[in-house]
Amino acid sequence: MAITSANQLELLQTAEAVAREKMIDPGLVIEAMEESLARAAKSRYGAEMDIRVSIDRKTGRATFTRVRTVVADDELENYQAEMTVEQARQYMADPEVGQTYVEEVPPVEMGRIAAQSAKQVILQKVREAERDRQYEEFKDRAGTIINGLVKREEYGNVIVDVGAGEAILRRNEKIGRESYRPNDRVRCYIKDVRREPRGPQIFLSRTAPEFMAELFKMEVPEIYDGIIEIKAVARDPGSRAKIAVISYDGSIDPVGACVGMRGSRVQAVVNELQGEKIDIIPWNEDQPTFLVNALQPAEVSKVVLDEEAGKIEVVVPEEQLSLAIGRRGQNVRLASQLTNLDIDIMTEEEESARRQKEFEARTKLFMETLDLDEFFAQLLVSEGFTNLEEVAYVELDELLVIDGVDEGTAEELQARARDFLEAQAKAALDAARALGAEDSLIQFEGLTPQMVEALAKDDVKSLEDFATCADWELAGGWTTDGGERVKDDGILEPFGVSLEEAQDLVMTARIMLGWVDPEELEAEAAEGEEAGEEEGEA
Numbered sequence: 001m002a003i004t005s006a007n008q009l010e011l012l013q014t015a016e017a018v019a020r021e022k023m024i025d026p027g028l029v030i031e032a033m034e035e036s037l038a039r040a041a042k043s044r045y046g047a048e049m050d051i052r053v054s055i056d057r058k059t060g061r062a063t064f065t066r067v068r069t070v071v072a073d074d075e076l077e078n079y080q081a082e083m084t085v086e087q088a089r090q091y092m093a094d095p096e097v098g099q100t101y102v103e104e105v106p107p108v109e110m111g112r113i114a115a116q117s118a119k120q121v122i123l124q125k126v127r128e129a130e131r132d133r134q135y136e137e138f139k140d141r142a143g144t145i146i147n148g149l150v151k152r153e154e155y156g157n158v159i160v161d162v163g164a165g166e167a168i169l170r171r172n173e174k175i176g177r178e179s180y181r182p183n184d185r186v187r188c189y190i191k192d193v194r195r196e197p198r199g200p201q202i203f204l205s206r207t208a209p210e211f212m213a214e215l216f217k218m219e220v221p222e223i224y225d226g227i228i229e230i231k232a233v234a235r236d237p238g239s240r241a242k243i244a245v246i247s248y249d250g251s252i253d254p255v256g257a258c259v260g261m262r263g264s265r266v267q268a269v270v271n272e273l274q275g276e277k278i279d280i281i282p283w284n285e286d287q288p289t290f291l292v293n294a295l296q297p298a299e300v301s302k303v304v305l306d307e308e309a310g311k312i313e314v315v316v317p318e319e320q321l322s323l324a325i326g327r328r329g330q331n332v333r334l335a336s337q338l339t340n341l342d343i344d345i346m347t348e349e350e351e352s353a354r355r356q357k358e359f360e361a362r363t364k365l366f367m368e369t370l371d372l373d374e375f376f377a378q379l380l381v382s383e384g385f386t387n388l389e390e391v392a393y394v395e396l397d398e399l400l401v402i403d404g405v406d407e408g409t410a411e412e413l414q415a416r417a418r419d420f421l422e423a424q425a426k427a428a429l430d431a432a433r434a435l436g437a438e439d440s441l442i443q444f445e446g447l448t449p450q451m452v453e454a455l456a457k458d459d460v461k462s463l464e465d466f467a468t469c470a471d472w473e474l475a476g477g478w479t480t481d482g483g484e485r486v487k488d489d490g491i492l493e494p495f496g497v498s499l500e501e502a503q504d505l506v507m508t509a510r511i512m513l514g515w516v517d518p519e520e521l522e523a524e525a526a527e528g529e530e531a532g533e534e535e536g537e538a
Contacts, residue, residue, distance in 0.1 A: 030055050032126060037062060045105065048080040064107055070099045127199075134165040135200035138193045145214045146204070147187050150180040160186060160204060167202035175206050175274050176238030187272060189214060206273075209233035212241060215272055219265045220258050222247075228254045231283040234337035238274050242294060242334045246283040255280045279334075287339060288312070294335040298324035301348055311342045315351045362386060370416045379403065392417035425449040431456075438462040444512075446505050451492055458491045467509040474502040 016026050037053040041064055045051055050067040068081055070088045088095035091103075148160035148167060156171035158180050169188055180186060188204035189211035205211060213230045222228040227249050235241040247254035258280045259266050266278055284290040288303035291312060302315040316324045324345050325332050336343045346354070359381055366377035369388055379402055385391055391399075392414055399410035428449035432442065435456035440463035442452050460466055475497050476490030492502065510516040 027057075029126060030057065032124075034062075037064075041105075046080055048078055050081040051105070062107065064105045065102050066105050068101045070095050070097055070101070072097055131199040135193065135195050137164055138162075138190070138200060138202050139195075142190050142193045143210065143214075144190055145187060145211070145218070146190055147185060148204075150182055150184040150186055152182060153180065158186070160188065162202065165200065165202065167204050169204040169206065173203075173205040173207050175276070178206070178238075178274065207235065207237035209235050209241075212243065212269065212273065212278075215269045216243065216258060216265075219260070219268050222249075222252060222254075222257045227252060228257055232338045234334040235276070236330055236334060238276055240277045240279070240330055240334065241273075242279045242281055242338050244281045244283040244290070244294070244338055255282055281338070287341065291335065291339050291341065291343070294338045295324055295331065298331065300324070302351070305341075311344065312339075313351075314343055314345045315348055316345060318347045318349060321345065321347050366391075369420045370413060376404075388417045388421055392421055428453040436461045440464075441466055444509065446508070448495070451495055451497075454491055454494070460491070463509055463513060467506060467513055467515060469506055471499050471502040471506060474506070475499045 034053045034055055037055075038051050041051040041053065042049060045066070050069075052065050052067055054063045054065070055061070056063070068083050070085060070092075071082045073084050073086075076082055076084055083101070085095050085097065088099070088101060091101050092099065095101075146162055146167075148162040151159045151161045151166065153159070158169040158171075158174070160167045160169055167188070167190075169186070173191070188206055189208050190202060191205040191208055191210075192201075192203040194201045194203070210233070212235060213233050216230060217223045220228065223230060223245075228245055228247050230243060231246055232244040233241065234243075243258070245254040245258055247257070257265075266280065270276060270278060279296060281290075281293045281296065284293060288305050291303060291314065292300045295314065298316060298320045300314055300316055300320075304313040304315075314324070323331070326334075332343055332345055359378075362381045362385075363374065363377045365388070366372055366380050366385075367374060370377070370391070372380075380391065383398075383402055385394075394414075396407070396410050396414070399405055399413060400407065405413075425448070429442065429452070432449065432453040432455075435453070437452050437456040438461055441447070441455065441461065442449075444463055444466070447455070455461070455466065460469060469491075472488060472490065474490050474492045476493035477488050477499065479486050479488055490497070490502070497505075507516065507521075511518050511521075
């Protein structure tokens with residue numbers, strides 16, 4: 001096949017037809033044709049030659065050219081594509097190194113093998129362009145809902161035709177025991193779009209909490225308009241879900257707007273989610289109040305929040321305990337996901353017994369350490385004192401409010417408490433040194449003697465050892481093992497060291513040892529703040 005005037009127009013028409021069919025730029029198809037023709041020409045004239053082809057976008061005429069580059073005498077390697085300055089003088093007036101000499105060569109006759117090779121090049125280029133177009137089309141649609149047709153099922157994963165390509169709904173992203181047949185219509189949430197060597201991969205989900213949020217946005221105009229905002233979503237896909245909403249218009253009830261007339265709006269979402277029961281809860285900035293709402297339909301007697309530990313204790317009447325926990329712990333688990341808090345539920349009787357036990361333990365502590373009688377120790381506990389540090393270092397006035405305590409008695413109490421604490425610290429320090437703790441760790445600011453002793457018992461004996469610790473090793477945390485949350489005990493967890501405090505201590509140690517440059521840390525923190533501000537503006 002030769003590119004002659006007879007089929008020049010047909011070349012352009014073919015490019016246009018392929019571009020229309022694949023929905024890509026015709027220029028990309030023509031570039032693929034140019035490359036394929038150049039490859040065919042090299043097989044005719046020689047692989048070492050630099051043969052290039054240019055197709056006129058208006059006439060379809062293909063021009064074949066040979067390009068040679070001027071190089072220095074000692075750099076000449078390819079005689080077919082390069083020439084020296086002396087050789088170039090035959091073709092150019094004043095040649096310089098780096099210049100190119102272009103001459104037109106006759107078009108080639110394409111044999112069967114060359115034509116097949118050219119076809120493969122064109123198909124490959126078209127596929128790449130098609131993949132790029134698909135990625136560009138879907139990359140900005142991540143986080144939205146899409147409708148598609150089921151094409152087939154592979155090992156439990158559903159392949160969905162989404163118009164301009166295929167997407168995958170993995171089996172763990174399906175609700176319950178959903179099954180689909182070819183040509184079934186399915187509505188999914190675009191969870192992720194990735195560019196991969198085999199082409200763009202579009203991952204769908206029907207279990208993501210965001211899927212429910214987007215469904216409500218479609219059904220509730222007030223959410224779409226921004227009058228009502230979805231603040232949090234927690235789901236047990238196919239079974240039950242909780243969604244927290246807030247209204248920025250005092251005249252609109254967020255829960256009522258999401259439920260709709262006779263439940264029409266929420267029912268539309270329920271039907272899409274295979275009958276998943278949905279609790280719509282009013283959002284509240286006050287965490288205990290929000291948690292009481294989140295535990296509905298159970299009634300709560302009391303809530304005790306520990307903000308530092310991120311834990312919350314909920315007290316419920318005996319008859320409400322099973323309702324608060326829910327079947328297989330579902331209700332409390334969803335409430336925990338919704339509030340991002342660890343929730344500990346107990347009955348009023350259990351809470352009373354626990355408080356009594358704590359009261360007795362603190363009374364015994366003060367009796368033994370401060371040499372007090374039971375009555376006086378109980379007075380201290382009743383006034384809210386929980387440990388020796390509070391007694392030793394509290395303002396004197398706070399002790400004087402206790403009945404029967406004068407200034408002399410208060411000073412004596414504090415003196416006894418301080419003496420005991422100092423003796424404890426000395427004993428802990430001696431024990432730590434006996435275990436091999438180095439001065440670099442003992443003198444590190446932020447660690448008490450008792451903490452140093454605990455670290456030494458765990459074979460952390462120097463500042464270098466401490467700097468290699470992970471924050472969770474010190475403060476404790478949770479890991480997921482086989483789908484279950486497992487508690488990791490931290491070395492300093494008994495001393496109330498939080499994850500953030502552990503991070504600060506470890507980073508300070510690394511800076512002191514010269515492992516980390518504080519200026520680089522500040523620069524990274526500044527970049528993070530700028531990125532956060534840009535995201536907020538977007």
